[in-house]
Amino acid sequence: NAPPPPGPPRFKGTKLVHDRAHPWKPLKRGDERGPCPGMNTLASHGYISRDGVASPSEMITAVQEGFNMENKLAIFVTYMAHLMNGNLVTDKLSIGGKTKKTGPNPPAPAHAGGFNVHGTFEGDAGMTRADAFFGDNHSFNQTLFDKFVDFSNRYGDGFYNLTVAGELRFQRLQDSIATNPEFSFKNVRFPTAYAESVFPINFFVDGRKKEKKLDMDSARSFFKDMRFPPDFFRSAMPIGSEGINEVFAMHPFLPGGNVDGKVNNFVVDPTAGDLTKPCVLYDDILNTVKGLYPNPTGLLRRNLIKNLHHFYSGFAAILGEECVEKFPYGQ
Ligand code: HEM
Secondary structure, three states, X not given: OOOOOOOOOOOOOOOEOOOOOOOOOOOOOOOOOOOOHHHHHHHXXXXXXXXXXXXXXXXXXXXXXXXXXXXXXXXXXXXXXXXXXXXXOOOEEEOOOOOHHHOOOOOOOOOOOOOOOEOOOEOOOOOOOOOHHHOOXXXXXXXXXXXXXXXXXXHHOOEEOHHXXXXXXXXXXXXXXXXXXXXXXXXXXXXXXXXXXHXXXXXXXXXXOOOOOEEHHHHHHHHOOOOOOOOOEOOOOOEOOOOHHHHHHHOOOOOEEEOXXXXXXXXXXXXXXXXXXXXXXXXXXXXXXXXXXXXXXXXXXXXXXXXXXXXXXXXXXXXXXXXXXXXXXXX
16 A cells, blocks of 8 residues: 555656646646645646645656656655655645545544645745745745745846855745744755755756756746746756755755744754754654654554655665664564
């Protein structure tokens, strides 16, 4: 019931992905969409089920096919999401909110709540999504997108590039420090935020273009309309978080959050995971999973064991070769 993840695709070059077999379609009632513009777009073009509910294997195949995401990164990120937000018995995960389509509820405190659940994968200081504190953590936010455009004009001559990514990432952190009394930025949220800052450059720029910079019409198409630009070609090679270290180096930042429910009260958490402590990150993810599933039995337990191993295989290849695999539910 929890099959091994797909391997890399055979053809690894660029190709037309906005093709006849994958037309964009508007949302239907009950379709799930959420904070990830990449997955939203894949759903709206039918690379995963258009209702936004799919298995991890389907999601990995889709990000490889539609965006040329590198296999191990796709495995790492997808299983991380699935372990925290998916249904491990039915092997289904929602890219948006909680839905019956993922199957019967798991035993509490597990929730199978989908990508939208705050504080698992989804976190603060996103580029085009507001912090959960302000109410809606998953919908396209026009005010924030205006800021994305403004920064692209100021630092990128009208395009989103690595310089813009570095400036906007830092500004979004400052915004959250100044306005969100519950701002948190550590562990899982640390690498995901920096990675997501380079994704528009690595994945949303047409694979035939030489220059790695994203025009604003294409940006709006992905972030807002969940739609490939006309005639869109995917990346010319399998790609992941390339550029993340340059973005970080522009404005280095330590993990932490606002404390005591006060804005402008950011305190560094020296025990927390960031880009330099992959094994702390691994432990944090395992602790979150153990918190969700304190006493699993039967198929649930067997699938936890399998999914944790799939997750580790991707995580170790990308970040944590030196982190020893752990087996909280046995082997
Ligand atoms: C954000 C999941 C692949 C682009 C997110 C978020 C989640 C997520 C949960 C919300 C995090 C947050 O900002 O709070 C996943 C999973 C993937 C995946 C499980 C499986 C491989 C991709 C791909 C792309 C992409 C292939 C690009 C084509 C983005 C971007 C954001 C994001 C740009 C940030 C949105 C913003 O800050 O406004 N993703 N994602 N993701 N994802 Fe994905």
